[in-house]
């Protein structure tokens with residue numbers, strides 16, 4: 001089955017774009033959401049997170065203390081690398097299992113991941129889409145959505161590849177600014193992917 005990775009910087013709107021593909025019947029694996037699920041379900045991972053970032057990484061009821069972990073990892077490359085090394089292999093396994101489950105019923109699937117290129121997970125996909133938006137738009141969206149400061153958004157941006165570098169690796173693009181319609185762009189890519197997927201199936 002044809003697998004498409006979709007990424008974009010923080011606040012670019014990749015999740016919003018994925019919701020449009022879902023309306024068209026395309027299943028989406030949300031790697032960032034899955035990472036969070038795994039972090040509260042996988043006993044081995046929970047132990048690893050606690051021993052690396054302290055017992056405060058979880059509240060007494062087992063909920064992940066996002067703010068505590070974010071404050072550590074988005075201020076240190078070394079700490080962020082430790083978190084990624086703990087979480088990413090588990091997310092890769094979850095994607096494999098998910099793709100195996102849905103593969104018989106759909107022409108193609110999407111894997112939405114903030115770190116598609118940084119984590120090498122694009123290598124598990126047949127092609128990729130990059131969602132872009134102007135820097136100021138991205139920052140304003142995240143401030144409004146998450147009630148965080150400009151500095152906090154910029155700290156995360158600085159831990160991700162630039163759009164320019166991602167553009168060198170991506171094969172398809174969606175511009176999610178105030179001028180372009182994402183629906184039109186999604187429909188056009190959907191048509192293209194249906195054709196590609198049907199060719200793959202007939203080979």
Ligand SMILES: CC(C)(COP(=O)(O)OP(=O)(O)OC[C@H]1O[C@@H](n2cnc3c(N)ncnc32)[C@H](O)[C@@H]1O)[C@@H](O)C(=O)NCCC(=O)NCCS
Nearest residue numbers: 009010031032035066069070087091113114115156159160
């Ligand atoms: C650090 C955590 C606890 C912060 O949680 P928080 O609720 O504040 O943020 P959330 O998960 O909603 O992420 C928001 C955005 O931050 C950016 N971001 C998240 N994790 C990372 C990371 N490891 N490196 C760079 N940017 C990241 C992404 O743009 C993401 O979409 C959380 O992001 C986490 O557990 N990250 C590790 C899992 C991961 O690497 N996810 C990304 C790809 S699988």
Ligand SMILES: Nc1ncnc2c1ncn2[C@@H]1O[C@H](COP(=O)(O)OP(=O)(O)OP(=O)(O)O)[C@@H](O)[C@H]1O
Nearest residue numbers: 008009010011012013014015016017114141145176
């Ligand atoms: N074209 C748009 N017009 C108006 N608001 C938008 C548009 N696209 C996205 N948004 C809003 O911007 C915010 C960020 O979008 P979204 O969550 O889809 O981004 P993301 O790339 O998945 O971000 P993150 O990496 O932080 O998870 C959301 O509140 C979303 O509703």
